[in-house]
Amino acid sequence: MRYNFTPEQIADPQMGPAAQAVRSCVHCGFCTATCPTYVELGDERDSPRGRIILMKDMLEKGGAPTDEQVYHIDRCLSCLNCKTACPSSVNYQRLVDQARIHIHEHYRRPFSDRLLRWTIAKVMTRPALVRIGLLLARLGAPLARLMPGRLGAMAKMGLIARPSGPEPMHFPRPAMVVQRIAIMPGCVQGALAPQIDAAVGRVLARRGIELVTLEGAGCCGALPHHMGREEDSRAWARKAIEAFERATFDGVLITATGCSAQLKDIAQQFAGDPVWEPRARKFAAAARDFLDLCTPMVATPPKALRVAYHPACSLQNSLKLNGLSEKLLEAAGFMVLPFQESHLCCGSAGTYSILQPELSGRLRRRKLGHIMAANPEVLASGNIGCLQHLAAASRAEVGSELPPILHIAELLDWAEGGGAAPWEKPRA
Ligand code: SF4
Ligand code: SF4
Numbered sequence: 001m002r003y004n005f006t007p008e009q010i011a012d013p014q015m016g017p018a019a020q021a022v023r024s025c026v027h028c029g030f031c032t033a034t035c036p037t038y039v040e041l042g043d044e045r046d047s048p049r050g051r052i053i054l055m056k057d058m059l060e061k062g063g064a065p066t067d068e069q070v071y072h073i074d075r076c077l078s079c080l081n082c083k084t085a086c087p088s089s090v091n092y093q094r095l096v097d098q099a100r101i102h103i104h105e106h107y108r109r110p111f112s113d114r115l116l117r118w119t120i121a122k123v124m125t126r127p128a129l130v131r132i133g134l135l136l137a138r139l140g141a142p143l144a145r146l147m148p149g150r151l152g153a154m155a156k157m158g159l160i161a162r163p164s165g166p167e168p169m170h171f172p173r174p175a176m177v178v179q180r181i182a183i184m185p186g187c188v189q190g191a192l193a194p195q196i197d198a199a200v201g202r203v204l205a206r207r208g209i210e211l212v213t214l215e216g217a218g219c220c221g222a223l224p225h226h227m228g229r230e231e232d233s234r235a236w237a238r239k240a241i242e243a244f245e246r247a248t249f250d251g252v253l254i255t256a257t258g259c260s261a262q263l264k265d266i267a268q269q270f271a272g273d274p275v276w277e278p279r280a281r282k283f284a285a286a287a288r289d290f291l292d293l294c295t296p297m298v299a300t301p302p303k304a305l306r307v308a309y310h311p312a313c314s315l316q317n318s319l320k321l322n323g324l325s326e327k328l329l330e331a332a333g334f335m336v337l338p339f340q341e342s343h344l345c346c347g348s349a350g351t352y353s354i355l356q357p358e359l360s361g362r363l364r365r366r367k368l369g370h371i372m373a374a375n376p377e378v379l380a381s382g383n384i385g386c387l388q389h390l391a392a393a394s395r396a397e398v399g400s401e402l403p404p405i406l407h408i409a410e411l412l413d414w415a416e417g418g419g420a421a422p423w424e425k426p427r428a
Helices: 007-011 015-024 031-035 036-041 050-061 067-074 081-085 092-106 111-122 127-139 139-145 149-160 189-192 195-205 224-228 229-243 257-264 266-270 276-286 314-320 324-331 359-374 384-391 408-415
Strands: 179-183 210-212 252-254 306-309 378-381 405-407
Touching: 007 015, 007 408, 015 050, 015 092, 015 359, 031 050, 031 081, 031 139, 036 359, 050 067, 050 092, 067 092, 081 092, 081 314, 092 179, 111 224, 127 189, 149 179, 179 195, 189 195, 189 384, 195 405, 195 408, 224 229, 224 257, 229 266, 229 276, 252 405, 257 266, 257 276, 257 314, 266 276, 359 384, 378 384, 378 408, 384 405, 405 408
Parallel strands: 179 210, 179 252, 306 378, 378 405
Antiparallel strands: none
């Protein structure tokens, strides 16, 4: 596609790749059928091709974007499903990342929107503050249940949370340590579901992997990154890099696929920075997802359940670890059920379920419709955002009772003798 980016923009280490993405788009439209928002809405401006034109015009011109540009770019999930169908290998991610940064810096959103985004960036990235939020949501549960729109989406996340026990500070040490991996505490998951990291620790210990909490690190920076708040995101990234450099580990793990994808792509946030880019590259090379570390282990679960595994977009389109979860579950004695449209986003998409509750809800109904048609006894995924978002669906929305919704590590742990069924009895 012809473009009019300036030589300065093209030479810029951050903007250059975005300009290159625009240039490589040949406007063929193959991507449209893979885009969840286009499939759901049928509006070209909510398709990858339409958004590329909107982003090109906005970034070339500079200055304040139009309401129309912001509206349709905001409705992009950043799921990157469009990349899977693109014959020109358009790097849509670099483009949409720059577009979000540009909007954050040049567009004045309504006060309520700015306040919500600030709250997500400053509160949801800190587990201690998330815990206070959970408490408040529970205390005001009758009111929280009635809240509409974005506030309702946030309150619901607190109401359906099922934290079991405190965040693990120590993990089991294998008899023979094959690898010593630093585990990042992350943000919302530690407060909403600390049992996930505890299960990951037990599962990996059976495979000779010792986990050690990465002191001094916190959020991976994905939440602010999704909103174009790049300075906030970079600040979290620097903390993680510094913490990792203080000790010697064989790798660094975070147990949500959305966060792993962020860590593996962390160097792009510092492109052109002579100090931080090389440090970020080293960190990214050490970043691991649970699926990178967990090997299949034959087990006999107390019950050979029928499992629907929902592969998060971050797993499919960023980490490219498709199919590994299913192999782990089958080796552990579960029956994995196929379902339609498993490649499409469930509507969680980082901050999307809070910022775009209506469209996010439509995508969730669509996703759960296909999942429930397969009649699973358990629904599993590897990303806290998807787990919370799917679990927040009401019975009226789905038409029947949802099965238990768990992180894959919780299911594997149970199958491998980790104790009570995770949905029946909270673990210490
Ligand atoms: S990232 Fe996802 S929602 Fe955005 S244009 Fe691509 S396919 Fe559509
Ligand atoms: S498939 Fe690729 S080249 Fe074709 S319109 Fe979409 S982004 Fe552009």
